[in-house]
Amino acid sequence: MVISVDDHPLALNLLLFVRHCWSIAQEVDIPELAPAPDPGASQMPASASIAEWTARWRIAWDRAWDWYRIQDPDMQNHPTQEIMRQVLRPGQELHPLIPPLWTTEYDWDGLDPEAFNNWHGDLIPTVPNDAERRNLSDLITAWESGVDTIIVLPYAGYFANRISHRHVAVSAATRNEPTTYSRALRETAP
Structure with a gap:
């Protein structure tokens, strides 16, 4: 049995940062972020309207989730430099080895990279390394x-x-507590 924990x-975190900093796509049902990012100097660029940035964000959000759905568990290859060059150009199709990044399409326009990196770095899990072991029976069922x-x-x-079929998303708060993690694993089983 092998379970990966991403x-x-x-x-996904970069998209959550964009949405939070620019206050866009608020109609999308996403729980409150914890911790909430400090936007630093991030400001929505004036190169498009709020509606256009929201539409772009929603497309990117859907693509980020679609990427998980196209992954092939049998692919053990690492992307070649040629594949990396191709995929990291704007407007490319999804590739099962490389997730789509907001910055590939829009660079860091309107975003404070240091603020993002600080927030993203702070998201290092506080969960002990035995979170899965503590919920082994439910994890085996999943x-x-x-x-x-x-x-x-x-x-x-x-x-x-x-x-x-292969992926379950949980909040860090859910994974931090054995009882809620167990509940999550049970509730997401078919």
């Missing part, structure tokens, strides 16, 4: 149902969602 999902990756997001409170 406790630092760069593509694995038997096809789950092989847990994605940890910087959300406040309880959050759990099975986003694909």
Whole structure:
């Protein structure tokens, strides 16, 4: 049994940072962030309207989740330099080995990279390394149902969602507590 824990999902965290700093896409049902990022010098660029930035963000958010759905568990390859050059150009299709990044499409325009890096660095989990071991029976059940990756997001409170056959997203707060993590693993099983 192998379960991966993506406790630092760069593509998703970068999008959460953009949404928070620019106060866009507030209609999207996303829990409060914990900790909330300091936007630093981030400000929405005037190169597009709020509606346009919101639409761009929603597309990027959907693509970030779609990336998890196209991953192939049998792919053990690492991307070549040629694949990296291709995928890291704006407007590319999703590639199963490389997540889509907001900065690939829009660079760091309107974002404070230092503020993001500080916040993203602070998201290093406080969970002991035995979080999965403490919930082993529920984790085994989740694995038997096809789950092989847990994605940890910087959300406040309880959050759990099975986003694909293989992926379950939980909040850091959920994973931090054995009882809520156990509940999340049970509730997301088919």
